């Protein structure tokens with residue numbers, strides 16, 4: 001075998017240096033998805049609600065989960081945070097199997113419209129502070145903890161209401177408190193179930209600005225939405241559910257006509273199995289005409 005040395009290699013050899021081997025650069029491993037659901041099925045009240053869902057959310061992505069009433073959106077996100085047990089399938093968070101995942105301070109969750117106070121008198125600051133508990137060390141809030149709570153309150157535009165009882169707030173303001181509570185822990189992943197439900201346009205704009213700031217800081221977001229509204233420009237990808245199955249996973253669909261409005265009629269349960277959405281196939285989500 002004849003070995004041909006390059007001029008450079010020969011020079012190096014003459015100087016007593018071994019030529020540096022030229023190695024092909026190894027592909028960098030992709031970061032683990034922040035959320036990965038594979039083949040998720042769930043049954044509630046004896047009825048299949050999730051029927052084999054695959055859902056992946058990558059670091060820094062903003063993914064909207066869309067679909068008609070009862071299509072399984074809330075159940076899907078509740079399964080991600082361990083509130084609904086799967087009948088089969090797998091879930092991982094930040095690369096860890098859900099049942100081994102302990103680092104909940106990395107996750108902020110805004111549930112579907114509930115009252116933040118649950119009848120207990122509490123101020124806006126107290127409710128928002130409760131979202132910081134997972135980060136609080138030694139049982140007493142540090143200066144950084146207090147600053148994070150104040151920042152979260154300011155982000156949602158409630159600085160002037162911080163000392164007010166949440167019971168005295170409007171529905172939209174309530175929703176902002178819940179969002180601030182989730183932001184107080186400075187989570188890497190924010191999961192929100194219909195954050196815009198019942199929120200007036202002015203509050204929606206505030207929430208959209210808040211979210212824009214989180215996304216710019218690198219937060220990963222999974223949102224359940226009925227309509228894209230002011231959040232549309234932030235959304236990288238939409239996953240559409242229908243009858244517990246994914247019917248679309250890709251660019252956000254354009255909501256048109258009356259189906260773009262909230263409160264549209266649920267779709268009838270017609271399929272008995274999941275059929276992945278084929279490219280070009282019309283989307284039937286209840287959001288679209």
Ligand SMILES: Nc1ncnc2c1ncn2[C@@H]1O[C@H](COP(=O)(O)OP(=O)(O)OP(=O)(O)O)[C@@H](O)[C@H]1O
Nearest residue numbers: 044045046049067068069070071072073074075076
């Ligand atoms: N705890 C429960 N027990 C029994 N059935 C349930 C329960 N929770 C939800 N369901 C049913 O599961 C199905 C999916 O509900 P889910 O709340 O996930 O839908 P969704 O897409 O979030 O709907 P919406 O847009 O109305 O919030 C619905 O038919 C609902 O009635």
